[in-house]
Amino acid sequence: EAQVTQNPRYLITVTGKKLTVTCSQNMNHEYMSWYRQDPGLGLRQIYYSMNVEVTDKGDVPEGYKVSRKEKRNFPLILESPSPNQTSLYFCASSRIAGDRGIQYFGAGTRLSVL
Amino acid sequence: AQKITQTQPGMFVQEKEAVTLDCTYDTSDPSYGLFWYKQPSSGEMIFLIYQGSYDQQNATEGRYSLNFQKARKSANLVISASQLGDSAMYFCAMREGPHSYYRGGYQKVTFGIGTKLQVIP
Numbered sequence: 001e002a003q004v005t006q007n008p009r010y011l012i013t014v015t016g017k018k019l020t021v022t023c024s025q026n027m028n029h030e031y032m033s034w035y036r037q038d039p040g041l042g043l044r045q046i047y048y049s050m051n052v053e054v055t056d057k058g059d060v061p062e063g064y065k066v067s068r069k070e071k072r073n074f075p076l077i078l079e080s081p082s083p084n085q086t087s088l089y090f091c092a093s094s095r096i097a098g099d100r101g102i103q104y105f106g107a108g109t110r111l112s113v114l
Numbered sequence: 115a116q117k118i119t120q121t122q123p124g125m126f127v128q129e130k131e132a133v134t135l136d137c138t139y140d141t142s143d144p145s146y147g148l149f150w151y152k153q154p155s156s157g158e159m160i161f162l163i164y165q166g167s168y169d170q171q172n173a174t175e176g177r178y179s180l181n182f183q184k185a186r187k188s189a190n191l192v193i194s195a196s197q198l199g200d201s202a203m204y205f206c207a208m209r210e211g212p213h214s215y216y217r218g219g220y221q222k223v224t225f226g227i228g229t230k231l232q233v234i235p
Binding site: 033040042043044045048050056058059088090100101102104107108 | 118120147158159161164205221228
């Protein structure tokens with residue numbers, strides 16, 4: 001089954017404790033992206049990647065890191081989480097060409113930073 | 115300036131009626147794509163419909179159609195014959211940059227803040 005898998009689904013942590021949210025896709029997509037969703041703000045792009053070792057900042061990259069060492073994986077790293085990073089996070093993937101660039105989303109990770 | 119504007123925070127529609135959700139966009143890139151996604155209360159993001167900037171005809175997918183007015187930079191979603199299961203948040207999104215393997219290109223994606231649609235029996 002074609003899917004984007006995020007882990008964990010729920011996470012409660014404390015300020016300053018480094019964490020990683022994993023994202024993996026099995027569709028051989030070149031493009032992967034991370035978003036955060038906050039009430040009244042919609043989804044905002046954090047980082048995206050056009051292919052292995054190619055990443056670029058979205059609209060809200062501050063406080064986040066990403067890496068793309070393998071095509072299927074695109075982890076989101078919070079080196080020193082702060083309460084303002086409490087949010088619902090989505091990973092998504094798509095083809096660069098073909099399939100109209102439709103993004104397929106993971107189920108989301110709800111993060112609370114205390 | 116906001117790149118994607120959805121001005122209707124909430125909408126109500128009677129079951130079996132049609133409803134239009136508004137979306138305007140702003141870009142100077144000649145190559146872009148416009149999407150609508152649905153987010154039910156369960157939280158998943160579901161793709162509904164796509165319109166490319168060079169597409170001549172309005173996109174349709176079943177009960178969904180996209181009213182694309184390029185000169186006005188609007189991409190409204192029309193849902194015909196609304197069903198109770200259509201109650202959800204609806205997001206308009208734009209991909210800027212060519213949808214290709216163009217080296218050096220980019221594909222940044224911007225979402226609007228969403229419209230909450232409630233279908234009334």
